Amino acid sequence: MECKTENFKQEYKKEMRAVQDSMDVLHGKWKIAVLSSICYYNKRRFSDILSDIDGISNRMLSKELKELEFNKLIHRNVLSTQPVTVEYTLTEHGNTLKTIINNLHEWGVEHRKKIVEG
Amino acid sequence: MECKTENFKQEYKKEMRAVQDSMDVLHGKWKIAVLSSICYYNKRRFSDILSDIDGISNRMLSKELKELEFNKLIHRNVLSTQPVTVEYTLTEHGNTLKTIINNLHEWGVEHRKKIVEG
DNA sequence: CAGGATCCTATACGATACTG
């Protein structure tokens, strides 16, 4: 971290792009909450997630699920019942987000302490 | 993870709130980029950060810096030069975000591979 | 049940110009 050369700046920009890639996938008000809901229960249905997350509307849940599926973080499994049952699960790729979610959780706890105490 | 009791659901909601706390602090298009810029260079000035981050406007940089300072992630140090020099540094608390930023970086790299390849 | 369609508002963000 001592050498602030042009090369260093290039590396920094490359890192930034990667971080932005992650944020592009995780952006929005509910994405992490949706992932967490599915992650905690392993398998979760639309109406379940709707009740897990306080305040989310079906419109937004639908939208977030689509984006997560597009980014291959979750899998949408349609069972041919009457009426249809839809189960959402994390993909392997989605599972790799657990570390980040856990870190966000731990950091959030510490942050709350800092802000309330300080 | 096997016991989906009411207690389990309470725990889950508590975790969600902590994760949301983190996201509330990190939300917005530029917050992580700003933190990273300061983090990489240890000490960084307004115009420096402006040139570090492609596309950010001075209005947004100003806004993001204020929010980060409000949340005690960065420190604003004014030197009485002519004209004034302002240096931004990470607080100790801000430094604890390094883990998350690194994780986002690593995950972003992997994600890009997955999406481009798949 | 699992969403889609429609309408509406708030705010996030960008561009530009200006100031001590």
Add this chain to the structure above:
DNA sequence: CAGTATCGTATAGGATCCTG
């Protein structure tokens, strides 16, 4: 240099109702 002020647009997100 380190911002602020002003204006305008785009998007995110909420509320409600509808459907196979």
